Amino acid sequence: MAVSTPILGISVLAYMMVVFYFGWLGYKQTKDTDDYMLAGRKVNPFVLAFSYGAAFISTSAIIGFGGYAAAFGMGILWLVAMNIVVGIFIAFVIFGSRTRRMGFNLKAVTFPELIGRRFQSRFIQGFSGALITIFMPLYAGSVLIGGARFMETVLGIEYNTAVLMLAIIVAAYVITGGLIAVMYTDALQGVLMFIGMAILLVLTYAKLGGVVEAHQALTNMAYLVPDNLAAVGHTGWTSMPAFNSPTWWTLVSTIILGVGIGVLAQPQLAVRFMTVESTRSLKRAVLSGGPFIFMMAGVAYIVGALSNVYFFNTQGMISLDVAGGNIDKIIPEYINSAMPDYFVVFFLLTLLAAAMSTLSSQFHAMGTAFGHDFYREGIMKGKIAKTINVTRAGIATTIMISVILAYILPPGIIARATAIFFGLCAAAFLPMYTGAIFWKRMTRQGATASLLVGTFASLFWLTFVHAKEASALGISQALFGKVTLLTGTWTVVDPILVATPLAIIVAIVVSLMTKPESKEHIELCFKRE
Structure with a gap:
């Protein structure tokens, strides 16, 4: 399908003008470290919800996990349930309120700094910052791939050029405007994403003859599952894989649990809890966040699976065959083939929004982790007063690393790269983070041991066990x-099923064996407003 070049050009130009306007506003409003790191701690609940959701749901969800659903079916919808229950309700209401309060009490401006100050440990803050700096580019690279693949398919732009264009655009407003620019552009992009996915769902069902008809047709296609996929547990696109099969373990442990639980320990998401004025704002944000996640992730997975029906009806092939075996190309191929011309343009903007919102959050998190946490606290031992310029340099460096990874990572990597990073965060950060905000008896030694065991157990399992x-x-x-x-x-x-329980056990045992933190410090950490 040939997309109208003038319409596309005008649409993208208008969209970019609005995005850069918010970036300029962020730059003008950024006066100090609190502004650059935490948007001045005055973010509106609606902006928080849509910024959080847009940062969470990216092209890795729409392109990567949507492609996974096309290949392996709707069992991935269990991840949507996890995203809403864990990623929104538990994250905002249970974790968010305590994180906001403790962050305010300790005057922390980043996720590693929150944990480091809770346990009075520069090592914890510096090591956490280094971990984010080293491994988050893998996740950012996968998001870049998702956006670039769609630009490649729809616009005919060479893939490597598309990666570079996307990275430069996002870098421009993140480096200058800080988290104010990131959160307000995220909220704008979140609204655009919500509308785009709603239209996509309606058009897909209309194209396939209705809701019941579409799902029944997909169920009837079970006999078309390729032999090589059936051999590893694939039973059809509307059923779960065979229990205990390799496909079942990948879906349940890596995709559903890895991403579903790992979201609680995502540094770029947890830091958003510290940007609002009150706990009431967090509770209000749940009302917007839940439907947003359902519409974004749920629609991507449903449409991904149903793309098989469309391609079989029109080309006599399943989606995986149409995309040449690369699951990252399935959603772009479907949109470009099945959707009307005007919607291809709009969906390109939707995907640009999804990629840019997540990338901006990742770049900001990586830059602050490098400049503020790793360099200032870990290397310089707090001797530098201001780190905004170092943070900006860190953002630029980690962007370059992410771009390189987007060039060299293998095909079909988006969903897996995302799950790897989420799982690593769950093992390394979640036990320590949970203990920090809920358990007064957790000690610095227990947190340090948990951080190290979770990190290295996860990396060992990835390197030597997980096939x-x-x-x-x-x-x-x-x-x-x-x-x-x-x-x-x-x-x-x-690894999440091995490394995370080990880290939890170590955190509890070592904490109980070591001297508690001082009563005065604990009272400061848990002080109520």
């Missing part, structure tokens, strides 16, 4: 002469 990553890295093969150290089911069990 997908271990085989790609080849380290186990080089050192021990075999692809993985363990065999059988263990090779498809995600």
Whole structure:
């Protein structure tokens, strides 16, 4: 389908003008570190909800996980339930209120600084900042891939050029405007994403003859599951994979649990809880956040799976075959083939919004982790008064790393790269973060041990046991002469199910064996407003 170049050009130009206007406003309103890092702690509940949702749901969800649904079916809808219950309700109401209050009490401006000050540990803050700086580019790279793949398919732009364009556009307003610019552009982009996904759902069902007809047709296609996928547990696009099969373990442990639980410990999301004026604002944000997540993630997964019906009806092939085996190309191919010309233009803006909102949050989180947490606290031991310029340099550096990863990562990597980062955050940060805001008896030694065990257990499992990553890295093969150290089911069990419980146990045992934090410090941390 040839998209009208004048219409597309005008639409993209208008959209960019609005985005850069918000970036300029952010720059004008950024007076100090609190403004740059936390948007002045005065963010509106609606802006919070849509900024949080837009930062959470990106092209990795729409393109990557939507493509995964096209390949493996609607079992991934369990992730939507996890996203709403864990990622919105538990995150905002239970974690968010305590995070906001403790962040205010300790005058923390980043996620690592919150944890570091809670346990009075520069090591925890610096190590956490380094971990974010090193591994978040993997997630950012996957988001870049998602946006660039759609630009490649729809606009005919060469993939590497599309990656670079996307990165430069986002970098421009994140580096100058800080979190004020990030959150207000995120909210704008979130509204655009919500409208785009709602239209996509309606048009898809209309194209396939109705809700019941579309789902029944997809159910009837179970016999078309390729033999190689059936052999690893694929039973059809409207049913769960065979229990205990490799596909079942990947879906349940890596996708549903890895992302569904890992969201609670995402630094770029947790820091948003510290941007609002009151706990009441967090509770109000739930009313907007829940429907937003359902419309964004739920629609992507449903449409991804139903794309099989459209491609079979029009081309006699399932989606995976149409995309040449690359699941990251399925959603772009479907939109470009099935949707009317005007909607292709609008959906391009929707995907640009999804990519830019998440990338801006990631770039800001990586830059602050490098400049404020790793460099200022970890390396310089707090001797630098202001870190905005170092943070901006950190943003620029991590953007370049993310772009390089987007160039070199293999096809079909978006969903897996996202799940890897979410799972690593769950193992490294979640036990320590949970203990920090809920358990007064947790000690600095317990938090440090939990952070180290969670990090290195997760990385060890990815390198030497989990088959997908271990085989790609080849380290186990080089050192021990075999692809993985363990065999059988263990090779498809995600690190989150091993590393996170280990980190929890270590946090509790070491804390109970060591001296509690001072009573005065604990009272300051947990002081109510």
